[in-house]
Amino acid sequence: MKLSSRFGAALLALQSIVPCAALAQSQLTYTTSWIGNSFGFGDGNWMQQDIQSINVAPNGTVYTNSPWDESGSEIASYQNGNKLAVAGNTHGWGAAGGDAVATNSTYLYAAMSIGNESNALVGADYPPQNQTWFGLTRRLLSNIATGAPFASGIGNSANATKDSFLRVEAVTAGVDAGIRGLAATDSEVYVADTYGNRIVVLDAQTMRQLRSWSVTAPGRIVIDTDTTLWVISGFDSASGASVVHYSNTGTLLAGTLPLPAGTIPTALAIAPSGQILVADNGPSQQILVFDKLTGGQTQLDTALGTRNGLFHTVEGTPGNWRFNGITGIGFDQSGNLYVGQNNEGPRPLGSATVGEGAVLESYGFASQQLNWRLYGLTFVDSGDFDPANPTSVYSGSKRFTLDYSQPTGKEWSYAGFTLNRFAYPDDPSFYLTRNVRGEPMMRRINGQPYLYTLDPYSHYLSVYRFDTAHGEVAIPSGLLAENPIPGTWPAGQPTSGEWMWRDSNGDGVVDANEITSNPSTGSTVGDGFWWVDSASNVWLATPVSGIREMPLQGLDSFGNPIYQYTGAKTFAMPSQFTRLGRVVYVAQTDTMYVTGFTSANPWNSTLWKEAGPLLARYDNWSSGNPSLVYTVALPWNTQSDPQVTTVGVAVAGNYIFVAELFTQKIDVYDARSGQAVGYMTPGASVGNTSGWVDVELGINAVERDNGEYDVLVEDDARAKILLYRWTPAS
Structure with missing residues (x-):
């Protein structure tokens, strides 16, 4: 019997929200390379960190x-x-x-x-x-x-x-x-x-x-x-x-x-x-x-x-x-x-x-x-591509240039060190966990580059601007904090609750009069996850209090991005979840990808850095009435040895890339349907191994003009960033 086009469309819509099971995936055809270390570990060698x-x-x-x-x-x-x-x-x-x-x-x-x-x-x-x-x-x-x-x-x-x-x-x-x-x-x-x-x-x-x-x-x-x-x-x-x-x-x-x-x-x-x-x-x-x-x-x-x-x-x-x-x-x-x-x-x-x-x-x-x-050169540090130039990769404190024509492991060159302790001793990275600036999100505002970075636990989102007078150096511009920073720095931060800083006088110093508290949220933001979309709007996935958007309000006279608590929008936690893990918002299509925990696979404190066992895509997110397109049951087994859990999510072009925490796998899904496409693991060039992806934003991806997808993954073990190069079958 032939279905009417109207009925068929309705049936397809129903099928699209049926959970996509975590089916056994096949290994993709790809190349494993790396950035930031003179040795890839293919011969068992690495340069210490x-x-x-x-x-x-x-x-x-x-x-x-x-x-x-x-x-x-x-x-x-x-x-x-x-x-x-x-x-x-x-x-x-x-x-x-x-x-x-x-x-x-x-x-x-x-x-x-x-x-x-x-x-x-x-x-x-x-x-x-x-x-x-x-x-x-x-x-x-x-x-x-x-x-x-x-x-x-x-x-x-x-x-x-x-x-x-x-x-x-x-x-x-x-x-x-x-x-x-x-x-x-x-x-x-x-x-x-x-x-x-x-x-x-x-x-x-x-x-x-x-x-x-x-x-x-x-x-x-x-x-x-x-x-x-x-x-x-x-x-x-x-x-x-x-x-x-x-x-x-x-x-x-x-x-x-x-x-x-x-x-x-x-x-x-x-x-x-x-x-x-x-x-x-x-x-x-x-x-x-x-x-x-x-x-x-x-x-x-x-x-x-x-x-x-x-x-x-x-x-x-x-x-x-x-x-x-x-x-x-x-x-x-x-x-x-x-x-x-x-x-x-x-x-x-x-x-x-x-x-x-x-x-x-x-x-x-x-x-x-x-x-x-x-x-x-890198440790507890991932990488991200410059949106204006995929041959330029930023880590938290480095910039690398890529020449894709070079042999495996030779594509990268060290181009810039973006942290200047002499000019900007008040850079928040000196006072946050591990004193390392890591987990980058590279964005462009009015064509100009901006660097957003996370600490390993995603408690603090640091903001940096660039200007030609300071070369490669990222100038401290702002900080959004879920809670006070332990210790005496900075003076003027609240004793509890959420706060932010913007460098309103342009000197890169965190002055007490530049700090704004958000007493209305108190501690309800919890240990959330920060995400910055392509328009430089800031999103915060709180564990149980929903998803908040802080729209970019423009730039001040020094070029610092302006955010305001009073301009924030809050979206309820989707009913599919009991606790949120990650969000990735694609501004161009008003699409939100969410991961987290469910009643069937609940969160507990031992899973503090995990992204969660479920991924969902929502269209028309900002309309106030988003539509669930599909859910995906991600690889998850906390009883196995090693445990199978997820830690990072990246979306580029038509694909979703999910990093597993302990098992060295990158699972790939079709962003259009949620169907499993395959997986990638470290190849022989890096000794078929990597360390844990041990941070909450340890993976980023880009689709290049030639159809190749390049995926950057933190290698916590051997002072480098993995680079997977994959071209989907036509």
């Missing part, structure tokens, strides 16, 4: 250390632009890396700590309750994954580094007593016990203490050609650190380096010429070179690197000799200079920062030519 210290061996092997790398590469070695080894056993089960590293001809000595996971770990390998040990691990230089035990060594009894840890300080849990400087000869090891205000000298073989002397908050140590020591004193001092000179027995010598005003010394080295090099993490971002004079005096000879580093002239533009946050310097026996950076500088006392992206590079000291450079 942070460098707090380096040591250079005579043969040019560079050893690094940092308290944390997500995949355990806190201590690693590199040579000629290649990664050689990971030390291991400095990650998890109470262990962490540290802030200093040194070598001699036999051993590697590296700062590390051992805790007890909030008193969950007990036994001789772990400190007593409510305590942390700080000290150093000794490893064989021939195999840094193998410990070099000694009579007084402790820890790690179940692995290859058994009894190779020396406890220097035992402190109350939460206190930072990290070792901030190490230097070694074949006979002695010099330890900067920053917390204890002393230099400790150890026998390099027995690890027994030989002597010690008092130094105020010592940091980096370098051994001069005459066996004397240069030491940074006053590490993390608000009044400024100095570089002092000692004999190897602790006698204070003449020759304190005459540092220029504003210098923040962070690393030391002795050049083949005998000159003393000091890395400056102040505004100059240079390496200062000092000559030795008679009578133990010194004078500044020159400075290596571009004045103001990466922020010189076109601010935020990377390049040769444009440094940013130097944490380590050193030379090999051929006179090559090595520079370790993290776009931030050494970790402040008490901070858990993991830097703003690691850079390790080598230059010919005489030729001034770049030898090689490695990048590990």
Whole structure:
């Protein structure tokens, strides 16, 4: 029987709102690439996400250390632009890396700590309750994954580094007593016990203490050609650190380096010429070179690197000799200079920062030519495409350019660092969770670029503008907060409830008189999810109080987007949901995509970052009478191992891309029908693996003019962003 066209249309409409089951999908045909790391992990290598210290061996092997790398590469070695080894056993089960590293001809000595996971770990390998040990691990230089035990060594009894840890300080849990400087000869090891205000000298073989002397908050140590020591004193001092000179027995010598005003010394080295090099993490971002004079005096000879580093002239533009946050310097026996950076500088006392992206590079000291450079630039950070140019990708604090004609993993180039701590020290990213600006949404207003970013938990939406005078730098413009920021910053925020800031005087500083509270909502916004549509209207999916739109009210005289609580519109939570997870609003078609939880699959506190098990599309959303087009049952199994849950949603062109949290899958659906199309997982170029998508906005997508869909996904494990390239079958 032939149906009438009218009846057939009605039947199709009914079918469209029948839930689309999460059918078994087939794997799509696509290419896996990546952005932000010199290695993709296809060969098992990755560049670590942070460098707090380096040591250079005579043969040019560079050893690094940092308290944390997500995949355990806190201590690693590199040579000629290649990664050689990971030390291991400095990650998890109470262990962490540290802030200093040194070598001699036999051993590697590296700062590390051992805790007890909030008193969950007990036994001789772990400190007593409510305590942390700080000290150093000794490893064989021939195999840094193998410990070099000694009579007084402790820890790690179940692995290859058994009894190779020396406890220097035992402190109350939460206190930072990290070792901030190490230097070694074949006979002695010099330890900067920053917390204890002393230099400790150890026998390099027995690890027994030989002597010690008092130094105020010592940091980096370098051994001069005459066996004397240069030491940074006053590490993390608000009044400024100095570089002092000692004999190897602790006698204070003449020759304190005459540092220029504003210098923040962070690393030391002795050049083949005998000159003393000091890395400056102040505004100059240079390496200062000092000559030795008679009578133990010194004078500044020159400075290596571009004045103001990466922020010189076109601010935020990377390049040769444009440094940013130097944490380590050193030379090999051929006179090559090595520079370790993290776009931030050494970790402040008490901070858990993991830097703003690691850079390790080598230059010919005489030729001034770049030898090689490695990048590990992103962590807890996703990417988004510039709406005006899909070859330009922004992360929270970086910009990359893409050349799609290049081979896999070579498409990207590092084009800009958008965070300027000198010009804008009040940038909200310095005060939010992890002190990392991440999870970007790139938008255009009147043709001009604007960057919106989320913290990992989507509690705060930061707004940034750009202008030609500041190059690549994103200028703090506004902040929308679901609740107060813990701590004393900013002055003027309410003690409870929702609030926002707009930089009404254009100076990038959060002034108390620029803050507006929203007492009418109190805490009802809960832990919601922010979304900014293509017209730069701001949406907030509250957990249970509906979906709110804050329309863009225009720009002020400084170009800051204007939002007002009084102009907000609130839409009731759709009846299909009991709690909301994500919203994606497509302004061009007035289409709203919503994910969340249902009575059949309810939310609980262990699922705090998940997007939810159900996705729904609504047309005519802003009409006040939206129509449900379909619902999709997303992959969901909280009883499996690993759990199958969803964490991120992106919509581009005709497709929806859903990131699973633990299982490394990107599920693809037809946005027109809700039908499953297929899935993508990491390919061989990235070792068939990625980390968790561990943030609430960890996926973005774009449809290019050639019909290819490019999908960016946070790789929480190895300091990069995955790039999936997929062209649907015609």
